[in-house]
Amino acid sequence: MLNYQLLDQVRATTPVIVTFANYVTPQIVANAVNVIGGSPIMSLEPAEAAALVSMATAVTLNLGTAQSAELDFVELVALGKAANELNLPVIIDPVAVSVPFRSQYVARLLKEIKVDVIRGNASEIAHFAGVAAESRGIDAVGEVDIEAVAIAAAKNTGMLIVLSGPTDIVTDGNKVYKIKNGHELLAANVGSGDMLSSILGTFLLKGQDRLEGLALATLSMAVAGQLAGQKNEGKPGTFSAALLDELYQLTPAKLEQFGDWEEIND
């Protein structure tokens, strides 16, 4: 079962989400966290990492444009370690991870910090499952068995997996939430995945079952995207603004009415 009221609990507590953003999409990611009910803060400065994380409920590390320049890596490690010390969830978004520089970068990061959640598209999650999958830069292409890939990635890494796409899969390797809402315009909007990766953090309130929190966050993004898309068919520009409107106007009642999801237990 999913507790749709968690959305209201998010809004009642306004959780701070620290994001190491890529340089392409920080504005829409910050707005996404804000309109769903959280409070975003982005940072590039290692010296303030511990202070920021001490105010937060989750940390999202988006690796989309992370550079080898030591400051980027030092900041990622500083944020991750600060979260690990407080037992706060760390989410990574391994954009285009199959590019060799990026695979090595993630592997290096995972040696330094404990990561709890990986959010990526099917091609990105396939990397962690050890399954060959096609990708085109930031996008997933080709067909994989998304449920099998997500479960294998969870089992290989010991992390919670959010595999996004036309159908989203949220799994710990045993229990699987399959979320069928969404709209193709989400894929046309660069940054949808990044928005989701930071929105995930807002639903991981203290004491909250993490897998259920991730599933409800993923459902929220998919339902808001579907409602925005239905009102803006063929219009990616206005869709982008409407997506923020729908996230802002989302309610537990809408999640219950429009949510199309199933829970599968191993």
Ligand SMILES: Nc1ncnc2c1ncn2[C@@H]1O[C@H](COP(=O)(O)OP(=O)(O)O)[C@@H](O)[C@H]1O
């Ligand atoms: N073809 C699609 N139909 C419906 N929803 C989609 C589609 N493609 C992506 N989404 C949704 O878009 C969001 C971002 O996912 P995705 O596009 O896989 O991430 P990324 O931008 O990292 O590749 C998720 O909420 C996902 O459910």
Ligand SMILES: Cc1ncsc1CCOP(=O)(O)O
């Ligand atoms: C275009 C681009 N290049 C590096 S990161 C990035 C944004 C990726 O955004 P998303 O994966 O959410 O579509």
Ligand SMILES: [Mg+2]
């Ligand atoms: Mg992405």
